[in-house]
Amino acid sequence: MKGHGLLYTIIFTFLVCFVFVFILSLTNNVTAAQVALNQRLSQQRAILSAMGIEFSSDNEVQRLFREIRQEQVGQETLYLATQDGTQIVAALFSGPGLWGTIRGVLALNGDGSRIVGLELISHNETPGLGGRIDESWYKGQLRGELVAPDGTIEMVSRRGVGDSDSENGGMDGITGATRTSESMVVILNNEIARVRNLIIIIGEIS
Amino acid sequence: MSDVAVATKPSTIAKANIWTTNPVFMQVLGICSALAVTNLVLNTLIMSFGVIFVTAFSCLTVSLLKSFIPRKVRMIVQVLIISFYTIIVDLVLKAYLPTVSRNLGPYVGLIITNCIIMGRAEAFAQGNPPLISFFDGLTSGAGYMGVLMVVAIVRELLGFGTLLGFQIMPANFVPWIIMVMPPSAFFLIGIIIWIGKDALRRQGALTE
Numbered sequence: 001m002k003g004h005g006l007l008y009t010i011i012f013t014f015l016v017c018f019v020f021v022f023i024l025s026l027t028n029n030v031t032a033a034q035v036a037l038n039q040r041l042s043q044q045r046a047i048l049s050a051m052g053i054e055f056s057s058d059n060e061v062q063r064l065f066r067e068i069r070q071e072q073v074g075q076e077t078l079y080l081a082t083q084d085g086t087q088i089v090a091a092l093f094s095g096p097g098l099w100g101t102i103r104g105v106l107a108l109n110g111d112g113s114r115i116v117g118l119e120l121i122s123h124n125e126t127p128g129l130g131g132r133i134d135e136s137w138y139k140g141q142l143r144g145e146l147v148a149p150d151g152t153i154e155m156v157s158r159r160g161v162g163d164s165d166s167e168n169g170g171m172d173g174i175t176g177a178t179r180t181s182e183s184m185v186v187i188l189n190n191e192i193a194r195v196r197n198l199i200i201i202i203g204e205i206s
Numbered sequence: 207m208s209d210v211a212v213a214t215k216p217s218t219i220a221k222a223n224i225w226t227t228n229p230v231f232m233q234v235l236g237i238c239s240a241l242a243v244t245n246l247v248l249n250t251l252i253m254s255f256g257v258i259f260v261t262a263f264s265c266l267t268v269s270l271l272k273s274f275i276p277r278k279v280r281m282i283v284q285v286l287i288i289s290f291y292t293i294i295v296d297l298v299l300k301a302y303l304p305t306v307s308r309n310l311g312p313y314v315g316l317i318i319t320n321c322i323i324m325g326r327a328e329a330f331a332q333g334n335p336p337l338i339s340f341f342d343g344l345t346s347g348a349g350y351m352g353v354l355m356v357v358a359i360v361r362e363l364l365g366f367g368t369l370l371g372f373q374i375m376p377a378n379f380v381p382w383i384i385m386v387m388p389p390s391a392f393f394l395i396g397i398i399i400w401i402g403k404d405a406l407r408r409q410g411a412l413t414e
Binding site: 004008009012013016017020023024027028031034035038042122124126127128129176 | 308
């Protein structure tokens with residue numbers, strides 16, 4: 001192992017880096033399409049389930065997603081659908097959680113007075129604590145929730161009983177994950193205001 | 207890690223890596239990921255397979271290239287090789303197991319910094335033939351996996367009441383929140399080190 005000169009060291013290091021990075025780029029190229037498809041599918045899946053549209057397979061996701069109308073408002077995209085005679089408006093959101101950005105989809109009804117559903121795309125919250133925002137009971141509690149007259153949702157804290165009333169604009173937090181729960185409420189309230197605004201704008205255009 | 211171990215019998219290597227000099231509870235290496243990924247058995251399984259794959263192939267590659275690697279850049283090249291296999295694992299998970307990849311988050315990428323791999327490459331693969339180095343990497347990874355699986359089984363069972371997502375504990379079982387959080391892995395690994403070292407001392411295999 002001794003006796004390698006400076007030039008040999010430089011050339012060897014360069015070659016080794018070149019070969020390995022080259023193979024990595026190839027692998028990246030081969031998997032890129034699949035990775036992009038996975039990301040697109042997970043976003044479409046999130047939008048559909050926030051809107052309360054049921055699906056069972058990836059093919060169905062793509063088929064159902066084609067039926068959803070997309071409306072561009074400046075940089076934002078609104079996803080519009082009609083389910084059981086009511087208008088549904090959904091938009092992607094992202095906001096700060098406790099450890100990182102929480103991304104997801106919030107769907108409201110046509111006039112923004114009720115939440116249709118919430119779905120998350122990605123988050124970095126503590127598994128088992130804040131990470132429980134991705135559990136179905138947490139997301140599901142907002143299905144059909146009436147937004148309070150001041151346009152917000154509030155976290156309800158009561159000992160031992162959950163908030164099962166969907167007419168009071170209240171939601172449960174997660175025990176042991178107060179900061180994540182509070183962040184979610186802030187994110188949701190900002191998003192409700194933003195989507196309501198967008199609904200007014202597209203209402204004026206059309 | 208200055209002394210280069212020269213062992214030739216596979217059974218001796220396997221026994222050392224899995225038991226007498228187990229990377230986690232005897233050498234206390236790879237603790238970072240042992241704390242982070244052990245709250246669900248499924249994540250631990252995938253993570254362990256990732257570590258086994260990266261350790262084995264890194265050792266094989268380091269051993270194959272060892273006579274060409276200049277001493278001065280030895281460690282840089284080892285890190286390059288380890289990163290190479292780690293990124294491959296990361297890409298494959300992202301493409302074919304997107305949900306698992308999402309759950310493991312940054313920890314797959316952090317396999318690069320796992321001291322076990324660097325340790326085996328430097329202490330073993332650098333001075334031994336390729337095949338036995340590959341086997342050494344494989345069993346070192348298995349030693350890591352063994353400890354992590356024990357920790358993960360206890361943590362998932364007590365923290366969620368489930369194993370691999372299936373409900374095991376009775377419905378009225380109250381999950382232990384501490385088991386979900388990283389500190390519990392500290393306690394469990396501490397206990398494993400205690401039991402392991404005690405068992406080894408009884409066997410007379412421990413010299414201090």
